Amino acid sequence: MKQADLFTTPLNQLCARMPELIDFFASFGLEVARNEADIDALLASLSATQTEHLGMTPTQFRIALQDYVAGVEALDMGQDRVHSIRILPGRDKSGHAEEFELELVPGQIVSIVGPTGSGKSRLLADIEWVAQGDTPTGRRILLNNAQPDAKWRFSTRHKLVAQLSQNMNFVMDLTVEEFIRVHGESRFVPELEQKIKQVLDLANSLAGEPFAATTQITALSGGQSRALMIADIAILSQSPVVLIDEIENAGIERKKALELLVQKEKIVLIATHDPILALLGEKRLVISNGGIKKVITTSAAERANLVELERMDRVLMQLRQRIRNGETLEQL
Amino acid sequence: MKFITVSGPPSSGKTAVILQVIKAMQQRNINVGVVKFDCLATDDDLLYARHGIPVRKGLAGPLCPDHYFVSNVEECLEWGLSQNFDVLISESAGLCNRCSPHIEGITSVCVIDNLSGIGTPKKIGPMLKTADVVVITKGDIVSQAEREVFASRVVQVNPSALTMHINGITGQGAYELSTVFFAAPETDTLQGLSLRYSMPAALCSYCLGEKRIGKEYQMGNVRKIQLGGVEEPKK
Structure with missing residues (x-):
């Protein structure tokens, strides 16, 4: 959308063209779907209370609107498919050079092992931040064998890594169905009703004990929660990498869950010391003193x-x- | 010297995030100082001191903490300059969610946490909406989906900000945030700068110490709740 259009088009037409804007305006307390005025006329007509609700000056609001539209448009251009993540070696905490250059590709499971404090989190953070020699390890991350675009670092909508750990809980006060819908809507997912059913069915196929769409997510058991989180990541999350931080073998079919993520062309990293999970990976990265010390291929x-x-x-x-x-x- | 204002609702993890960021900076021999603003009492200054970080604290007492902040921020900057810090960080609690210490031209950060609920970003005013950097904490204990939903709600009310997830306990993301802090512009004076948004307006009889309840005691800037259905009392 051209900038001039954005400020001169009546708001109802604007919202018809970009329905995401209805929610955007609503979060500033503005109902605009039927408003025939343009943005400047709207801003000029606000009462003192409504202006207060904006929480920013009209000028700041115009910039926010512009940036929001740019963000939604960037999303419409589609996600770039990541078919390779290359980790160029850096150094460990003592400054010794790492010897391994690694390539991660979709559909691959890689285990990460090493004691607490050995640098597993740092490796993950390097991937997440698409390090360019500007982190303590000096590692560099290439996406699709090229210097990555800055959006991978700065846009919340282009996160490289989705995470799942044993410590995670649901905290929202929603039913399973409402929860999946809210997540899908936040990502502007098309054909949402169908996706909701898919996530629910998948989650139930992974959970030891089935649950209904009307169950409160906070009432799910540990295994059911993990199953729902994995099904949700597999279907709704756009991140090409999934990091699994130790999942317990209770109430969830772990092997099936991993197979599912692999089918969905995710790169699966598992930080684990569980022998079964570790051996499910094609290889294991052994981390010590902040560096990758060894790469074991599962024999x-x-x-x-x-x-x-x-x-x-x-x-x-x-x-x-x-x-x-x-x-x-x-x-x- | 680089000056950064950090704000956020109580218990959102401001101090933990700042400590992790400073740790990452100290590894690179960057000299950092902190000014901690609070209302009635804080022990956070001791926490900073224990980590060997030069710190000063200011307690607003009966005043609005943000009014207190803006009336003292110049002095804080001068203190930082006199100590030859490379970076000075101010930390202030945004208790009413309405206010913000953010200043035009000064890198401003808002810290909020995933546990506060997905309705929260909408409820926070200029403190979140006019920040340059939004730090989201406590992501390690909620699901990926909830993190994504929360972040999208943040983007909805502040699409211009850089939004980052930081783990205040392990420090994951703190090194990255420290590079953002260090990219802040050099600031040697606040003369001529202005706040990004006006502060909460006050000045009613209760500001002046009135304690009695009742219409006859309410003077000055008073706004009445609209409950609807209740008949307006006759004057």
């Missing part, structure tokens, strides 16, 4: 052992189910 022998680990895991899950059912474990 055939490890993959074979994964089968045994999963069998042990199933046994434990069955025992858990028996405890839930009120049975005794005198015989395993």
Whole structure:
């Protein structure tokens, strides 16, 4: 939209062209969907109370409107597909150069291991901030083998990394369906009704115990919450990278969840010390003293052992189910 | 010297964020000082001191904290200059959500947290709407979706700001924020600058110490609630 158009078009026409503007004006206490005046006429007609509600001067408001429209238009141009994230080596906390250059591609699962304080968060922060030699590690991140656009760093709508951790809880006072809708609307997702159903079905296929669209999200169990968070990230989140920070093996089918994210062409990073999760990755980055010290490719022998680990895991899950059912474990 | 004003609702994580940012700056031998503004009492100055950060505090007492801030900000800047800081950060609590210490030409930051609810960005006035940088905290304990929804609500009321997620506990994002702070312009005087938005208007009898309740005691700038349905009392 041309700047001149923005300020001279009647507001009702403006909102018809860009429905996102209805919410924008509403968040400043302004109802404009049927207003036939233009923005300057509106600003001039505000009462003292309405002006106070703006919380900014009319000049500041015009700039905000301009920037908001620019943001929505940038979104309409579509997300750039990230088909490669390249991490160029930096240095560890002692200043020693890292030896590994890494490439992450969609559909890949990579585990990140190392003790607390070893620099796992720093690596993630480097990716999130698309570091250009300007962080303590000196690492550089290339997207699609080129210098990344600044929007990846500065636009909230172009976040590289979506995160999921065991510590996360739902805090909104909404039902599952309302929650998915609010999220979809905030991202201007098309065909939202269909997407809501998809997220709900997927979440239920991952959760040990099913839940309804009318359940309050704050009332979901840990496993159900995690299942909903993953289904939501898979379908609604635009971030090409998903970081999973240790998910417990309770009430959620973790393997299926990871497969789902991989199918959705996400790059999945898992910070974990759980052997099953770690072996599900193609490789493991070993972090120590702030640097990537080693890259272990999951071997055939490890993959074979994964089968045994999963069998042990199933046994434990069955025992858990028996405890839930009120049975005794005198015989395993 | 670079001067940065940081504000935000109570308990949103301002002090934690500033401490993490300063830690990242100190690693690069950047000399930082803090002025902490509060109302009745604060121990945050001790917290800064414990981290070896030069700090001064100002308590507004019975005055509006933002009026107190703007009447003292020049003196604070002079203190910072006299200490040869590279960066001076002022921290003030935005208690009524209405006010803001943001000054034209001075990098201004608003800290709000994910736990405050998605309706909050709309409820915060110029403190959020006119900030250059919006820092969102406590993202590690809510879901990705809620983070995204919250951030989109922030963008809705302040599309011009740089919005960043900072973890005040682990410091994730703080290094990045410190580079934004350090990119602030050099400021050696506030002479001739003005606030980005007017401060809350006051001056009624209660400002002057009145304690009694009742119409006959209300004088000056008084505004009445509109409840509707209730018959206006006859004069």
